[in-house]
Amino acid sequence: MPVEPPPTRWALPSREDLVAWADADDLIGVGGDLAPGTVLAAYRRGLFPMPGAVGDHRVGWWSPVERGVLELADLRVSRSLRRSLRGFEIRIDTAFEDVIDGCADPRRPGAWIDAAMRAAYVELHRLGWVHSVETWRDGRLVGGLYGVAVGGVFAGESMFHRETDASKAALVGLVEALRDEYADRRLIDVQWQTPHLASLGVTRVPRADYLARLRELLELPQPAAFG
Structure with a gap:
């Protein structure tokens, strides 16, 4: 817990x-x-x-003002992504600091995770609130994402990839990890919708609607996958 x-x-x-x-x-x-x-x-x-x-x-x-969200049932997995998934292994919380470092890589366009942010989320991971979903191939970390799990909402913070489709595979893995008896009520918060995320099923909701939903989400238990 x-x-x-x-x-x-x-x-x-x-x-x-x-x-x-x-x-x-x-x-x-x-x-x-x-x-x-x-x-x-x-x-x-x-x-x-x-x-x-x-x-x-x-x-x-x-x-x-317009929040990017993904309902688990709305995830879109293309035929090419399904093929890619066969070559990846998905793990949870086995290499958190490596994932956040991959997301923080200053060579990435728009990198924004500084030392203070890194330290804050590493501590929240230690306390059991922040989690990584990792994509592996042949024992190598090739992509992943991390975020905050509070009740029924997973607030995604950042993702990265070193191979094609590796970050998408992590998102698919996250959705699978959240599929439990509360799956139809859980929500992934991605902050903002981008064209890339929209192609995966992310939509936008007004701030007031998100906040009303959040009140209900916080009453749900943590996903068992994040034990």
Whole structure:
């Protein structure tokens, strides 16, 4: 079972506040810290952190006006991806730090995971809240993703690949890991919809709808796959 950290010392906006700001920017605020209690409280209210929001070292807290989400039943697996899946092995939480380092690789376009973010999610992984889904081939890590599992929502943070379809395979593996008796109520939050994610079944929902769903998601148990 995940270990609950000490509560945050910061006053975060409530879900009601965020609904009232439904037409505001995706960026809600700047500052605070990345202590485990702060980060968990943020996810439970529909926020997530990203660094460098205003061009400096402070943390930005985001709640997209249009949230990218994936219902498990909506995952689209193309014929070519199904063929690729046969050559991969999917593992969970066997190489978390290698996955986050793959996602943070500064050679990747748009890399944003800095040392502070890395440390925060490594600690949340140690406490049992953050998990990696890994794609392996012949004993080599070739792709993966990581994110925060809170109740019935898996908030994906980042993914990477070193071989074609390796990150897509990790997403398929995540969906399979979430298929339990609560599968029809679980949700994968991907923050923003991109054309790539849309091709896999990701849709957009208004902030108010996401926050209303989140209240119900938080009442569900953690997926057994993340034990």
